[in-house]
Amino acid sequence: MATVVAEMTMSLDGFVTHPVDGVEHLFGWYEDGDVETRTPGAGGPDAFRTSAASAGYLREMMASLGAIVSGRRLFDVAGGWGGSHPLGVPVVVVSHSVPDGWPRDGAPFTFVDDVATAVEQASAIADDGIVGVGGANVAQQCLDLGLLDEVRVNLVPVMLGEGVRFFEHFARTPIFFETPRVIEGDGVTHLSYRYAR
């Protein structure tokens, strides 16, 4: 059975995007280090350049990743990754409409209109691997629906002051997690929280 994991890079004050310069401050750890981790897909960067600890974290995740569930907004912002997600796995996009020009031959992207179906389809693709859930809104819906097994936070030591929060608008709280697994990178702390059932 697949393990469904929402992973986001988040500022210390809880933001995953910023209206002006958040990308620069949040995602520096992906390219500031000495250890290169090649990405299997054609879209996005060819490689991440991180600390050794972050490289270990990324490689372990990439080795078991089987499929991705993406929100429509993330898909649009990324330009559909040119039809080849950098992490090299099929992508199920949650969208009320199929974007113009999609689906494309040779691009393993499917479009479904609700989160539960997206997770189900992605889980079938991933088999015993990981389904990665991307986009704050889709991750929140998964958490509300009890579809997530794990939340991974790449916590960056900056306060942005504004932006979109990873964790808000939940239908039911409190939500309990187990004590996290911690991997200490350089300029980022990787915290993996299993949902406490």
Add this chain to the structure above:
Amino acid sequence: MATVVAEMTMSLDGFVTHPVDGVEHLFGWYEDGDVETRTPGAGGPDAFRTSAASAGYLREMMASLGAIVSGRRLFDVAGGWGGSHPLGVPVVVVSHSVPDGWPRDGAPFTFVDDVATAVEQASAIADDGIVGVGGANVAQQCLDLGLLDEVRVNLVPVMLGEGVRFFEHFARTPIFFETPRVIEGDGVTHLSYRYAR
């Protein structure tokens, strides 16, 4: 010179209090463990009962703590700790008025009406030790005024959904910190962030 440290126990979604049951979910790690750490002061609990890792964290902090700066609300909620803070050090309370019945003989509490003066007085008391800043509002003011050397977050694996946030309403962002020191407790992760100057 004293080191000025704001320390708060915070939920994964950023809250340090909750209108109904946050105390129970946030502060369980102080009393759920096997290792006892006696508190030197008469107010509050006689001891913390935590994991060994958290006990090490608490003992190190208590060994170097020289004074506390507290907001008025925290002082009121705690009933002035009966005149003896559990951590056994003098307390400088930021308050526009001196509360009825204070100051008291034998109780090392002083009352000043602005944060900068409070930190200055507490630093003089602490000498080369730590000044602990308590209360989200006072911590935010200290950060805005550039008075903090370090932020310590005891991050608890629960999402509360509502309450008072530790990190918001900053005058200027982004605010940068160094990669944190991490101590992994049971049901809590201690993250110590030095201000990047």
